[in-house]
Amino acid sequence: MRRPAPATVAVCLGILVLVDILRIWLPGIITIFGQAASTPAELMGAFALLWFLLPMATPALVRRTGPRPIASIAVVVLAAARLALTSTPGGQLQLYLASVGLLAGLVWLAATAATTVRPGPGLVLGLALGAAMHTALDTYDLVWRGDRLAWLVSAVLAVLLVAAQLAVPAPETAADTRTGSGVGNSRTWLLAGPTLLLTGMVALSPALAGSAVSYQFADNTRIAQPAYLADLPQGTLVGLAVALFVLTALARPDRGARWMAPLALIVGVGVFTAGSPRLWGYAMGLAALGAGLCLALTATTAPPVEAAVGIASMPPPALRGGAVDPAGTVDSAGTVDSAGTRRSFAALAGMLVFVVAAIAYYAAYDLGYPNWWVPLVVAGLVAVVALRDTTAVTGSWWSMFSAQPHERLTARLLAGLTLLAAVVVPGHLREPALDHAPGPVRLVAYNIRMGFGLDGRFDLPGLVDVIARQRPDVVVLSEVDRGWLLNGGHDTLELLARRLDLPYRFAPAADPVWGDAVLTRLPIRHSQTLPLPRVGAPTGAQALAVTLDLDGREVVVVSTHLQPPPDDGPVVQARAVARFATGYAAGRPLVVAGDMNTEPGEPAFAEFTNAGLVDALAAARPLPTSPANAPRQQIDHVFVSPDMVPSDASTTRSTASDHLPVAVTLTVG
Incomplete structure (x- = not known):
C-alpha cells in the first residue's frame, strides 16, 4: 500500500x-x-x-x-x-x-x-x-x-x-x-x-x-x-x-x-x-x-x-x-x-x-x-x-x-x-461614504519604519492604536513597505488601511513597493506624484500630491520623505517639493507633511517657509519626534498655506516605530 x-x-x-x-x-x-x-x-x-x-x-x-x-x-x-x-x-x-x-x-x-x-x-x-x-x-x-x-x-x-x-x-x-x-x-x-x-x-x-x-x-x-x-x-x-x-x-x-x-x-x-x-x-x-x-x-x-x-x-x-x-x-x-x-x-x-x-x-x-x-x-x-x-x-x-x-x-x-x-484573504478596501463632519480636519504624519517598532517586532496593533487615537481625517505615512522579502513580505499599507478603514493613495520611492502614502476618509478627486532628485542619497524619494474634497472645497495634501545626501541636508529635494506642491495647488489650500530629515532653522526647512508656507507645528515647538524612545530631533513636519489655520499640534509617545507621529488640526480660513 x-x-x-x-x-x-x-x-x-x-x-x-x-x-x-x-x-x-x-x-x-x-x-x-x-x-x-x-x-x-x-x-x-x-x-x-x-x-x-x-x-x-x-x-x-x-x-x-x-x-x-x-x-x-x-x-x-x-x-x-x-x-x-x-x-x-x-x-x-x-x-x-x-x-x-x-x-x-x-x-x-x-x-x-x-x-x-x-x-x-x-x-x-x-x-x-x-x-x-x-x-x-x-x-x-x-x-x-x-x-x-x-x-x-x-x-x-x-x-x-x-x-x-x-x-x-x-x-x-x-x-x-x-x-x-x-x-x-x-x-x-x-x-x-x-x-x-x-x-x-x-x-x-x-x-x-x-x-x-x-x-x-x-x-x-x-x-x-x-x-x-x-x-x-x-x-x-x-x-x-x-x-x-x-x-x-x-x-x-x-x-x-x-x-x-x-x-x-x-x-x-x-x-x-x-x-x-x-x-x-x-x-x-x-x-x-x-x-x-x-x-x-x-x-x-x-x-x-x-x-x-x-x-x-x-x-x-x-x-x-x-x-x-x-x-x-x-x-x-x-x-x-x-x-x-x-x-x-x-x-x-x-x-x-x-x-x-x-x-x-x-x-x-x-x-x-x-x-x-x-x-x-x-x-x-x-x-x-x-x-x-x-x-x-x-x-x-x-x-x-x-x-x-x-x-x-x-x-x-x-x-x-x-x-x-x-x-x-480579505478583500481590498472599497471607497466609503463621506463620514467627515463639516469643519476642521485632523491630520497625522507618521514615519512607520515598515511597520517595525523599536523592539524589532512587527507592531501592527501599536501603529493602529497610536494613529486611531487621534481620530484622523488624513494620515500621511513615510517608509511604507508593501512586499520586501527583507522585511518579511508584509503589505503594511493594506494591513493598516483595512484596520483604520481608510482608503489610500500610494506612491513609490525606492521601488514600486516601498514609498509614501496618504490615507483619508475624504473623497479623493485627483493625485499626482513627482520623483525627486537623488543628489547622492541611495534611497529614492518622491512627492505625492492628493486633491481632497473638503465640504465642497478642494484641499491639496502632499506627502514626502526627504532623503539627505551624505554629510549634507536635503536642500535640493526640499526645494523641488516646495515648487511642485505650490504649483500643483495653484492657489488652493495646501498641506505638505512627512519626514523631512531637517530641523527648524536649517536651510532645507527654510525652503518651505521661503515658498510662502507656514510651520503648522510652530506653536507647540520644541516638538522632537526622533528617536521614539528618547526624542531629541525635530525632523517630522507639517507645512500649510497661509489660508489654513493650525491648532492642537502634538505628538503621541509610542515605540511602534523609531519616530513619533505628529498631529495637528487644520481649519480652512
Missing part, C-alpha cells in the same frame, strides 16, 4: 518552519542589529553571512557521526526556537533566538540532504504551503500576532515537525534512499535556496500580488490605490501561482519543458525587475511556472510516479535486506558517503546563494548601485542547473499533464490551496 514518505513530510514541514524563521530573522538584521540605519550596511551584511557560513561544517560532522542524531537534535532546536519566538518581547533576545533557529534549520537541512535523494516533493510542498499560509494570514504572520490561535498553530506545527523527523526511517533502510541519483539530486538541493528567494520575492508573494492589483486599478502608473472593483484578486493571483508551481514541479517533465522552464522563469523575473507593477501578475505566473519546471527537470532520473509525490514503495529485489544504495547515500555502518556529502554541501551552497543575493539586492538601497540584475542572475543560475544533464527527458510537452494517479492527487491539493488563498 502506498503512503506519503516520512522524509517528504519532514522536508515539507521543515521548509515551512525554516521560511517562517527567516521572516523573523531577516527584518531583525535591519531593525535590531542595524539599529535604525546607524549600523553600516557592510557590517549588517557580514553578520547575516556569518549565520549561513557556520553550518558549512555540518557535512563533515554528518559524515563522521551519521545524519540521524544531528537532524533530530537540530529539528528539536528549530521547533523550540520557533515556539519561543511567539512570546519573545523583541530586542536582542528575538534576534538571537531567530539566529539560533536559523542555524538549527540550516544544520537540519544539511543533515537531511545527506540521506534524502528525492527532496523535490517536500521542498515544493513546503514552499507552497508557506505561501498559502502567508496569504491566508493576510501577510500578518503568526509570530507577530502572539494570540492564542498563534500559539496553538505554532505549537501544532512544532510538534508535527519533530514527530515527522523522528518518524523518518534510519538511512540504511529508508525507501527514500534506494532510488534516484545522488549526484543528480544534488541539483535539486542546490536549487532550494535560489527557489526560496525567487518564490519569496516574486512567484508566490501575496504582498506583491496585492500591490500589483492596487496598481492595476489606479489611473496613474506611479500611484497605487485600493482595488475597489475586485474583492479577491490578491488571493486569486497567489492561488494560481501556487497551482502552477506545484503542478509543474511535481508533474513528469518532458522534452518541451527543457527550454520552456528557463524561458518562463527568466521572462517572469525580467518582467518583475522591469519596474512596471501593472504587469506583476504575469510575472508571478511565469516565474512560478518556470521555477516549478526547473525543479522538475532536476528530478528526471527518478521514477516518475514515486518521485513526483514522494511515495514510499518496496525496494528492488537487489536492495532488500538492508543493502547499500547503489547511487551512493549511506554505507553499511550508517554513515554518509561521498554522494550524501555532495547533497549536503549542495543544500548549504543553495542557501548561501539565497543570503548573498538577498544582501546584494537590498543593500543597493543603502549603497546606491542598481540591483535589477540580482534576481535575473539567480534565475539564470536556476536555469543553468536545471538544464544540466537532462538526457532522460522524453516525450512531448503536453505529456507532463497526463492523467497519472499522482497528478490526480496533486490536483486535489491544488484545488484546496487555491480555494484557501482565494476565499480566506
Whole structure:
C-alpha cells in the first residue's frame, strides 16, 4: 500500500518552519542589529553571512557521526526556537533566538540532504504551503500576532515537525534512499535556496500580488490605490501561482519543458525587475511556472510516479535486506558517503546563494548601485542547473499533464490551496461614504519604519492604536513597505488601511513597493506624484500630491520623505517639493507633511517657509519626534498655506516605530 514518505513530510514541514524563521530573522538584521540605519550596511551584511557560513561544517560532522542524531537534535532546536519566538518581547533576545533557529534549520537541512535523494516533493510542498499560509494570514504572520490561535498553530506545527523527523526511517533502510541519483539530486538541493528567494520575492508573494492589483486599478502608473472593483484578486493571483508551481514541479517533465522552464522563469523575473507593477501578475505566473519546471527537470532520473509525490514503495529485489544504495547515500555502518556529502554541501551552497543575493539586492538601497540584475542572475543560475544533464527527458510537452494517479492527487491539493488563498484573504478596501463632519480636519504624519517598532517586532496593533487615537481625517505615512522579502513580505499599507478603514493613495520611492502614502476618509478627486532628485542619497524619494474634497472645497495634501545626501541636508529635494506642491495647488489650500530629515532653522526647512508656507507645528515647538524612545530631533513636519489655520499640534509617545507621529488640526480660513 502506498503512503506519503516520512522524509517528504519532514522536508515539507521543515521548509515551512525554516521560511517562517527567516521572516523573523531577516527584518531583525535591519531593525535590531542595524539599529535604525546607524549600523553600516557592510557590517549588517557580514553578520547575516556569518549565520549561513557556520553550518558549512555540518557535512563533515554528518559524515563522521551519521545524519540521524544531528537532524533530530537540530529539528528539536528549530521547533523550540520557533515556539519561543511567539512570546519573545523583541530586542536582542528575538534576534538571537531567530539566529539560533536559523542555524538549527540550516544544520537540519544539511543533515537531511545527506540521506534524502528525492527532496523535490517536500521542498515544493513546503514552499507552497508557506505561501498559502502567508496569504491566508493576510501577510500578518503568526509570530507577530502572539494570540492564542498563534500559539496553538505554532505549537501544532512544532510538534508535527519533530514527530515527522523522528518518524523518518534510519538511512540504511529508508525507501527514500534506494532510488534516484545522488549526484543528480544534488541539483535539486542546490536549487532550494535560489527557489526560496525567487518564490519569496516574486512567484508566490501575496504582498506583491496585492500591490500589483492596487496598481492595476489606479489611473496613474506611479500611484497605487485600493482595488475597489475586485474583492479577491490578491488571493486569486497567489492561488494560481501556487497551482502552477506545484503542478509543474511535481508533474513528469518532458522534452518541451527543457527550454520552456528557463524561458518562463527568466521572462517572469525580467518582467518583475522591469519596474512596471501593472504587469506583476504575469510575472508571478511565469516565474512560478518556470521555477516549478526547473525543479522538475532536476528530478528526471527518478521514477516518475514515486518521485513526483514522494511515495514510499518496496525496494528492488537487489536492495532488500538492508543493502547499500547503489547511487551512493549511506554505507553499511550508517554513515554518509561521498554522494550524501555532495547533497549536503549542495543544500548549504543553495542557501548561501539565497543570503548573498538577498544582501546584494537590498543593500543597493543603502549603497546606491542598481540591483535589477540580482534576481535575473539567480534565475539564470536556476536555469543553468536545471538544464544540466537532462538526457532522460522524453516525450512531448503536453505529456507532463497526463492523467497519472499522482497528478490526480496533486490536483486535489491544488484545488484546496487555491480555494484557501482565494476565499480566506480579505478583500481590498472599497471607497466609503463621506463620514467627515463639516469643519476642521485632523491630520497625522507618521514615519512607520515598515511597520517595525523599536523592539524589532512587527507592531501592527501599536501603529493602529497610536494613529486611531487621534481620530484622523488624513494620515500621511513615510517608509511604507508593501512586499520586501527583507522585511518579511508584509503589505503594511493594506494591513493598516483595512484596520483604520481608510482608503489610500500610494506612491513609490525606492521601488514600486516601498514609498509614501496618504490615507483619508475624504473623497479623493485627483493625485499626482513627482520623483525627486537623488543628489547622492541611495534611497529614492518622491512627492505625492492628493486633491481632497473638503465640504465642497478642494484641499491639496502632499506627502514626502526627504532623503539627505551624505554629510549634507536635503536642500535640493526640499526645494523641488516646495515648487511642485505650490504649483500643483495653484492657489488652493495646501498641506505638505512627512519626514523631512531637517530641523527648524536649517536651510532645507527654510525652503518651505521661503515658498510662502507656514510651520503648522510652530506653536507647540520644541516638538522632537526622533528617536521614539528618547526624542531629541525635530525632523517630522507639517507645512500649510497661509489660508489654513493650525491648532492642537502634538505628538503621541509610542515605540511602534523609531519616530513619533505628529498631529495637528487644520481649519480652512
